[in-house]
Amino acid sequence: MSDKSHTPDESWADKKIFTTGEAARVCKVSQQTIIRCFDAGRLAGFRVPGSKFRRIPREELIRFMHDNSIPTDLLEGQTRRVLVVDDDPQVLELLVEILSSDGRFVVQTASTGYDAGIMTESFRPHLMILDFLLPDINGNLVCQRLRSNPQYKNTRVICISGVVDEQQVKSLIEAGADHFLKKPFNIRQLTQIMTQLLELPDNNHDA
Amino acid sequence: MMRSTETCNTSVDNDRTRQIQLILSQINELPTLSPIATRLMEIGSDDEANLSEITALIQSDPALTSKILGLCKRAERGLGNRITTVDQAVKMIGLKAVQAAVLSVSVYELLNQTNTKQVPGEYQPGGDESDRTFDRVGFWMFSIAVASCAQLISQQMPSPAPAPDEAFVAGLLHDLGRQALDFVLPRTYPRIIELAESARLSGAQAEQRVLGLDHHEAGKQLAEHWQLPTALRDVMWLHGQPMDALPENENRTLIGIVTLAIGVCRTIHLGFSGDCCAQDETKPIAKSLGLKQGALGRILHQLPDIVAEKCNSLGIEGTTSPGVLMNALSSANRKLGRLTLELNKKPALVRTQPTDHVSLLEKTLSTIEQFTELSNATDSPVRVMGLAGSCLCDLLGKQRHIGLWFDREQSRWEAHVLCVDGQLKDSAFLGPMPLESMDQIELTSRLLAPTGWVQSTEPMAVINLFGDETEPLMLLIRLGDDAWDALPDQLRDTLVKVWAHAGHVSLRRSSDRRLTDQLAASNRRIMEVQDELARAQSLARLGMMASGAAHEMNNPLTVISGYAQLLVDRITTEPEAQAVSAIVDAACDLTDLITSLHLLAEPPTPNPQETTARQIVETAINMARSRTCLPIDAQFSPNDDADDAVVCDRELAARSLCELITNAQDATDNKIVQIQAQTDHGNDRLEFVVQDSGSGMNEHTLEHAFDPFFSDKPAGRQTGLGLSRALRLAQQLGGEILLYSVPDVGTKAVLLLPVMPAQSQNRAA
Incomplete structure (x- = not known):
């Protein structure tokens, strides 16, 4: 499914500033199109001081791609960053094992709501697996904060909880969670949901 | 000045009060019981070691010994004359009976002694009044008659009844209050009896009128003064009251027995009762004591013999069985004579129309x-x-x-x-x-x-x-x-x-x-509320426990189940893979159990939508099939109206019904479960019937069928949460579940759910 000439490129995944040529390749359009959009103001950026070279910051490029429904998978690379938030170290360990053995995910963990906030800033996860009951703040608050920042509006959230309470589930969905799973969960079901939410091709080793 | 005016206003009351206090204090100055009797009352009845002490105590008084033996002689049928020593008496008829006998003898002797001693000093006998004095022999005769009668009644009563000996003592002493009043007021008391006879009052009414207190209160005072057991005190105080009036008294049965005995003895004129307005109230009391019909007749038959015997033992002279009857007859005749006399006086009052x-x-x-x-x-x-x-x-x-x-x-x-x-x-x-x-x-x-x-x-x-x-x-x-x-x-x-x-x-x-009635009704209501409260409290506790457990247990379960699932994919050998799968399933079962508990304590809020009875049944059957490993063999026979649209939470209704189906299937050993459904538009409710032809439930099981974790099956075979979950869900929808069961025939569960009529009235025919 993926284009062979654009294998996951670490430099793109970490790149902060793009040239119009790079942007054209990421977006799979011609450089002229990027330049036209830049000049028309539809793609915000800056010129290098003392020259005419156009430069596009990563956030602006992503916004532009989203606005025009251009898949960002090239830019992000094929691996998806997943942040797992749970106060139980064993559950964290289990999830890390499950997700890393899958091969499509880069996993980081946090055990409090506060850690989750910090990690979100630095790790910019595509998806967060969030336990509802955390030592400091509850999952629905983490969810709310995440959604209040437009930068993370595309970050997917799967909530997991041992206590299944209608009110909790409702408050989580209202706070912006994409899915709810009850503990203990079926691993296959979890990875399926993740695949759907991240719009990944269904190519893991189980398929 | 102010003070004396106030005193004046209430002087009549004060005089009364002072008089009563005087009488009560005089009762308190009565001689105490003999040391032997007092000591005997103190000795615990179950202590074997005390037997020798009791024997020694009684034997130290030869007069007492002979009377005790006399009283004990025929206390138990079939012992005949074999009791000849105190030791035997104590061993054979028991300490309680001997205690009762000693108490009877002591009290009788004490009061008769003191009275014969006191009377010559205080009381000047007037010849014309002699037939109106307190008839002491008659009194004791009546007391013994009541005692014997009470003994017979308690023998005839269904158990648990007070011991016959206890009833005897209670009967013997019930009217000691009269003796006490006669003793304290030797000149006044005959006048009270006179008043009772002329005004046709009961003794107590006459006493109240003259003294302001009656022999019931005096009896209570005496009992407390002599430190008699509370049962005796209550009899002396409360006898004659209808049993219904004493629901709280622990001695009400004993009081009832004595009251009945008094009634019986009065009707056959045994001895002198001191009451002159006797009413025959024996039958209702006999009934409330649980006596069989005809029991009173048998008692009446035996009574004269026993009374004569007991009178002899206590030293009342000339009382053979016929003598007792003669006494009764003469006392009845005396009463009749008095009535005739009064009747003869009466015509003088009627002056009009002398011929008519x-x-x-x-x-x-x-x-x-x-x-x-x-x-x-x-x-x-x-x-x-x-x-x-x-x-x-x-x-x-x-x-x-x-x-x-x-x-x-x-x-x-x-x-x-x-x-x-x-x-x-x-x-x-x-x-x-x-x-x-x-x-x-x-x-x-x-x-x-x-x-x-x-x-x-x-x-x-x-x-x-x-x-x-x-x-x-x-x-x-x-x-x-x-x-x-x-x-x-x-x-x-x-x-x-x-x-x-x-x-x-x-x-x-x-x-x-x-x-x-009101009391009973409010008692019932209180009990209902207490039940509800207890149920609510235990549910609340269960809820707290369940959420705690859900949190604490589901994390480890996640780990167990998670690694097991990972292992399933990695293990290639068959038996090991099966073992790991079993771990996954077990973890899943445990989670379900925790979830059910939580559901029981905090059931979900209903979310009514338009549905039909058929849809609910079909959803329930599917749920039951997907949930259990049992093959669900349900036969659904819908009524014509099963497709009528109603508004109800289908999910919750189906979950409740699903529990009933699973439960029925479990009971039948894989026979068919019959399900019926109908829409009751008149009452706005759905009616589901789940019927099995299984083992049925006995009364005990039926009573506890809805208790969480109750199961009549061996422990561990099923969680026993099914029916309680079904009921909880039905209650959450405002409905109820009725269970009908006959052992070895089967069980019928009826689920009734209130519904709202559907907005769109497109009822399928």
């Missing part, structure tokens, strides 16, 4: 007799008035009678048209009526005006059956003639007095009964 007065008097007397025969203490006010009315019809000629009585609890008047036979013809509730400044005639006319029963020209006699003139509570109205007013005053008074007594009793009873 004898026949009128006779007729009145027979009317009274008839009334007393027909009435009893449990009559309602209406029946009392009916009886009085029919008496008047017999005496004065048939006329219409109306009964009026004031129901205090409801604060309203009730009016009844009474037939000749005492039955009701018509009734009306008349509401309250202010009584101030209104005479009986005016009150009656006003009360009856709305009924239209009385014409204004009709002659009317108003007879006040109860209450005073300013506040009548029970009125009998005779319409149509003036015959009542033409009766001599004395006869009218006599009739009214007879009726008034019955009326008083009936009014008291009607309010008592209502209070008892």
Whole structure:
């Protein structure tokens, strides 16, 4: 499914500033199109001081791609960053094992709501697996904060909880969670949901 | 000055109070029981080591020994004459019986001694009064008769009954209060007896009138002074009260026995009871004590022999069995003679129509007799008035009678048209009526005006059956003639007095009964609320526990289940893979259990939507199939209306029904479960019936069927949460579940769910 000439490129995944040529390749359009959009103001950026070279910051490029429904998978690379938030170290360990053995995910963990906030800033996860009951703040608050920042509006959230309470589930969905799973969960079901939410091709080793 | 004025106002009351205190303090100065008796009462009855001490104590008093042996002789059937030593007596008939015997003998001797000693000093016997003094031999005879009778009654009673010996002592001592009063007031007490006889009062009523306290209170005081057991104290204090009046007293059965024994002995005139207005109330008491029919007859038959024997043992002379009967006969004759004497005096009071007065008097007397025969203490006010009315019809000629009585609890008047036979013809509730400044005639006319029963020209006699003139509570109205007013005053008074007594009793009873009913009703309600509260509390606790458990247990379960799932994919060898799969399933089962508990404590909020009975049943069957490994073999026979649209939470309804289906399937050993469903539009509810032909449930199982974790199957086979979950879900929808079960035939569960009619009335036919 993926284009062979654009294998996951670490430099793109970490790149902060793009040239119009790079942007054209990421977006799979011609450089002229990027330049036209830049000049028309539809793609915000800056010129290098003392020259005419156009430069596009990563956030602006992503916004532009989203606005025009251009898949960002090239830019992000094929691996998806997943942040797992749970106060139980064993559950964290289990999830890390499950997700890393899958091969499509880069996993980081946090055990409090506060850690989750910090990690979100630095790790910019595509998806967060969030336990509802955390030592400091509850999952629905983490969810709310995440959604209040437009930068993370595309970050997917799967909530997991041992206590299944209608009110909790409702408050989580209202706070912006994409899915709810009850503990203990079926691993296959979890990875399926993740695949759907991240719009990944269904190519893991189980398929 | 101020002080003395105040004292003046209440001096009458004060005199009374002082008199009562004086009497009570004199009772407290009575000699105490013999040291032997006191020590015996203290000795614990279950201590074997004390037997020798008791034997020694009794043997130290030869007179006591012989009397004890005499009393014990035939206490137990079949022992015959074998008891010849105290040691034997104690061993064979038990310590309790010996204690009872010693107590009886001691009390009897003490009071008789002290009385014979005291009387010559204090009391100057007047020759003409000698037949009116306190008949001591008669008193003891009566006491022994009551004691023997009480003993017989307790033998006849269904267990648990008080021990016969205990009943004997209670009967013997029940009227000690009289002895005490006679002892303290040797000159006054005969006058009280005189009053009781002339005014036809009970002993207690006469005592109250003269002394301000009666022998019941005196008996209580004496019992406390002598430190008698509380059971005896209660009998001395409360005997004669109806058992219903003593629901709280732990000794009520004993009191009832003694009261019944008193009634029996009075009716056969054994001894001297001191009461002169005896009423036969034996049957209701016998019934409430649980005596079989005919038991009283047997007791009456045995009584004279036993009384004679006991009298001999206690040293009352000349009492053989025939002697006892002769005494009874002569006492009955004495009573009859006194009545005749009074009757002979009565005609002098009737001065009008000297030729007719004898026949009128006779007729009145027979009317009274008839009334007393027909009435009893449990009559309602209406029946009392009916009886009085029919008496008047017999005496004065048939006329219409109306009964009026004031129901205090409801604060309203009730009016009844009474037939000749005492039955009701018509009734009306008349509401309250202010009584101030209104005479009986005016009150009656006003009360009856709305009924239209009385014409204004009709002659009317108003007879006040109860209450005073300013506040009548029970009125009998005779319409149509003036015959009542033409009766001599004395006869009218006599009739009214007879009726008034019955009326008083009936009014008291009607309010008592209502209070008892109310009490019972509120007791029931309190118990219901307590049950509800207990259930709610245990559910709340369960809820807290379940959420705690869900949190604490689901994390480890996640880890167990998670790694097991990972292992399943990695293990290639078959038996190991199966083992790991089993771990995954077990973890899943545990999670389900925790979830169910949580559901039980905090069921989900219903989310009503449009659905049909058929949809609910089908969802439930699918749920049951997907949830259990059992093959669900359900046969669904829907009614015609099963497709009618209603509004109800389908999910919750189906979950409740699913539990019933699973439960039924579990009980049948894989036979077919029958399911019916119908839509009851009239009551806006759905009715589901789940029927199995399985093992059924016995009463115990049925009673606990809805308890969480209750199961009649061996522990561990199933969680036993199914039915409680079903009920919880049904209750959450405002519905209920009814269980009908016959062991070995099967169980029928009916789920009733209230629904709302669907907005779109597209009912499929």
